[in-house]
Amino acid sequence: MDQLAVRIKLGDIQAFELFFRKYYVPLCGFTNKFLNDPEQSKEIVQEVFIKVWENRKDIDPDYPLKAFLFKIAQNASLNKLQRKKVESKYIEIYKLVYIDHKEFSVHESLLARELEDNIATAIGKLPCECKRVFELSRIEGLKYSEIANVLNISIKTVETQMSKALRSLRLELSEYLTFILIVVLLNPF
Amino acid sequence: MESQKLLERFFAGEISEKEIEILKSWLEKDPENRHIFDRENELWQETALYTRLESYKTDSAWSSISEKIGAGGNNKKEIAIQSILRHRILLAAASVALLLALGSFSLWIGSRISFKHSAALPVTIMTNDGNKAHILLADSTEVFLNSDSKLEYNGNYGIKDRVVRLSGEAFFDVSSDPGKTFQVQTDQMNITAKGTKFNVLSYDNEDRIETTLEEGEVQISIKGMDAINIKPGQQVVFFAKTREVVVRNVATDTYTSWKENKLRFNDTPFEEVMRNLSRRYNVNIEIADKELLSLRYTATFIDESIDDVMKMLKAVSPITYKIFNRTSVSDKNYLNPKIIINSRRQSVKTNNPKLI
Known part of the structure; x- marks a missing residue:
C-alpha cells in the first residue's frame, strides 16, 4: 500500500506537496507531449493536481497514485487537444497520432518512469560539439539556422549533430528499458 | 532512415509544408510508425525536463496551487520553522560545543556534562523534540532540560547573580547560596528561589505556565500581580489568555518525573x-x-x-x-x-x- 497515497487521502497537505514536487515537472512534460504548448500544459497539470486533492477521499491506496495521476493528465490533455482547432499542420499531426488513433497507454510512457538521471548522464556523455548543438536547440530554443550562425557551422552540420545526439540518447534509453525488462522478468510477481 | 529525419525536423520545428504531408501519410500507413512518433516525442519531452525549461517552475507552481486549495500560509510556516531549527542547532552548537542531540535516555544519563565559562558571553542550550539535556551550572545547580526547550544565561552567571531564561520545560535543583538568589525568567512569570528543587513549564504553544515546587521555597512573580509564595507540594498555574492564577496541591512527581x-x-x-x-x-x-x-x-x-x-x-x-x-x-x-x-x-x- 502506498503510504503517501494514504496520507494524501487523509488530507495531509505536506504529503500532497511532496507528491506535487515530485511529479509536477514530469507531468508537464507528459502533457506537453500531446499539446506542444508549455503554457497550456502547465495550466492543465495544475488543474489535475487540484482535482486529485479535491477528490482525495476517493483515492485508492492500493492503486499506484502516480499511474492514476498520469491517467487523469492524459485524459485532460486529449480533451484539450480534441477541442483545438486545426490552425497549423502541427496540430494536425498531433491529432492524427493521439486523437484519431488512441493506441497509447500511460504504462508505455517513458515520462511516467523516472528517467531523468539517465537522461542527464546520457547528455553528459555526448561529444562536445554535439552537446553544444543539442543544448542550444533544447535549452536555448534556437532554430537550426540560428545555431548555425552562433557556432559558425552549416545548417546541415547542425542537423547531423542533432541526429547524432538523439541517436545516442535513444540508445541510452533502450539500455534502460532492457534493464526494466530484466527486473520484471526476475520479479514476475 | 528518412522518417527519422522527418521526425527530428518536425519536433525541432524545422519541417517544411511539403515534408509534413509526407510525414502525415507515413503516420497513417502503420500503427508502428505512430509508436515511433510517440517514442520520439517522449524522448524530446524527456530531454526538455532534464533542462528544466524555464516555464516549469515548481516553487511558483506550488504557491499558486496551494493558494487555490487553501493551504498556502500553513505550509510556508512549516518550512520557516524547520530552517529556524537548523539555525538554532548551529547557534547552540557554537556556544556550548556539546550537549545537544542526546538521542535517547541512556545516552542522556551517560552524558552529564559540566562546563566552566570564562567570558561573559551568553550561553544558549537548546533541545529538539525527542531530546533532553542535563546541565550542571557553575554553582553546582543542576538543570534538566526537557524536549523542545531552551535555556539561556549570561557567561557571568553565578558571579554577581544567578539568572536564567527558560522557554519550554525544565527541572531545577538549585544549590544553596544565601548571598545570591536564583531566578528563572519566562515570558510571563519569574520564579525566585534560594536552595530548592522545582519544575517550570512554559512552552510557547501551551496556554499555561506552571511552577511545581518539590523542596524548599520559591517566590513567583507575574507582571501586574502580587508575588506568590508556595510551599513544597504546591503548584502555581498561570493561564496566559485569561490571566487566571491557580495555586493547588499536587503530587509533584507527576510533574517532575519526565526527567527520569x-x-x-x-x-x-x-x-x-x-x-x-x-x-x-x-x-x-x-x-x-x-x-x-x-x-x-x-x-x-x-x-x-x-x-x-x-x-x-x-x-x-x-x-x-x-x-x-x-x-x-x-x-x-x-x-x-x-x-x-x-x-x-x-x-x-x-x-x-x-x-x-
Whole structure:
C-alpha cells in the first residue's frame, strides 16, 4: 500500500506537496507531449493536481497514485487537444497520432518512469560539439539556422549533430528499458 | 532512415509544408510508425525536463496551487520553522560545543556534562523534540532540560547573580547560596528561589505556565500581580489568555518525573497528553476527531516505545490510530513520523477502490 497515497487521502497537505514536487515537472512534460504548448500544459497539470486533492477521499491506496495521476493528465490533455482547432499542420499531426488513433497507454510512457538521471548522464556523455548543438536547440530554443550562425557551422552540420545526439540518447534509453525488462522478468510477481 | 529525419525536423520545428504531408501519410500507413512518433516525442519531452525549461517552475507552481486549495500560509510556516531549527542547532552548537542531540535516555544519563565559562558571553542550550539535556551550572545547580526547550544565561552567571531564561520545560535543583538568589525568567512569570528543587513549564504553544515546587521555597512573580509564595507540594498555574492564577496541591512527581524518562499523566486532558507524546517521541500527532478532546488520562509510562504507549491508550479509551513512519521526501528532506488519531466508531476506511 502506498503510504503517501494514504496520507494524501487523509488530507495531509505536506504529503500532497511532496507528491506535487515530485511529479509536477514530469507531468508537464507528459502533457506537453500531446499539446506542444508549455503554457497550456502547465495550466492543465495544475488543474489535475487540484482535482486529485479535491477528490482525495476517493483515492485508492492500493492503486499506484502516480499511474492514476498520469491517467487523469492524459485524459485532460486529449480533451484539450480534441477541442483545438486545426490552425497549423502541427496540430494536425498531433491529432492524427493521439486523437484519431488512441493506441497509447500511460504504462508505455517513458515520462511516467523516472528517467531523468539517465537522461542527464546520457547528455553528459555526448561529444562536445554535439552537446553544444543539442543544448542550444533544447535549452536555448534556437532554430537550426540560428545555431548555425552562433557556432559558425552549416545548417546541415547542425542537423547531423542533432541526429547524432538523439541517436545516442535513444540508445541510452533502450539500455534502460532492457534493464526494466530484466527486473520484471526476475520479479514476475 | 528518412522518417527519422522527418521526425527530428518536425519536433525541432524545422519541417517544411511539403515534408509534413509526407510525414502525415507515413503516420497513417502503420500503427508502428505512430509508436515511433510517440517514442520520439517522449524522448524530446524527456530531454526538455532534464533542462528544466524555464516555464516549469515548481516553487511558483506550488504557491499558486496551494493558494487555490487553501493551504498556502500553513505550509510556508512549516518550512520557516524547520530552517529556524537548523539555525538554532548551529547557534547552540557554537556556544556550548556539546550537549545537544542526546538521542535517547541512556545516552542522556551517560552524558552529564559540566562546563566552566570564562567570558561573559551568553550561553544558549537548546533541545529538539525527542531530546533532553542535563546541565550542571557553575554553582553546582543542576538543570534538566526537557524536549523542545531552551535555556539561556549570561557567561557571568553565578558571579554577581544567578539568572536564567527558560522557554519550554525544565527541572531545577538549585544549590544553596544565601548571598545570591536564583531566578528563572519566562515570558510571563519569574520564579525566585534560594536552595530548592522545582519544575517550570512554559512552552510557547501551551496556554499555561506552571511552577511545581518539590523542596524548599520559591517566590513567583507575574507582571501586574502580587508575588506568590508556595510551599513544597504546591503548584502555581498561570493561564496566559485569561490571566487566571491557580495555586493547588499536587503530587509533584507527576510533574517532575519526565526527567527520569517517565511520562506521568494525572487526569490530564487528551490534547496535553498528545503534546507531551509529540515532544517526547518527536512525532507529529493529529487528532482527527475533536470529540476526543474531552478525554482525560491517568497513566505512567516508563521507557515505553511510542507504539506501546499508543497501544495502551487504545486499550483504555475509544480511540484508533494509524502510525506513518518517517518518510523520505527527496534527497535530504524527511517527513516526521505521524500519528493520526480517530475515535473508534468513526474509523477511516482506506480500502475503497474508486477512481475520480
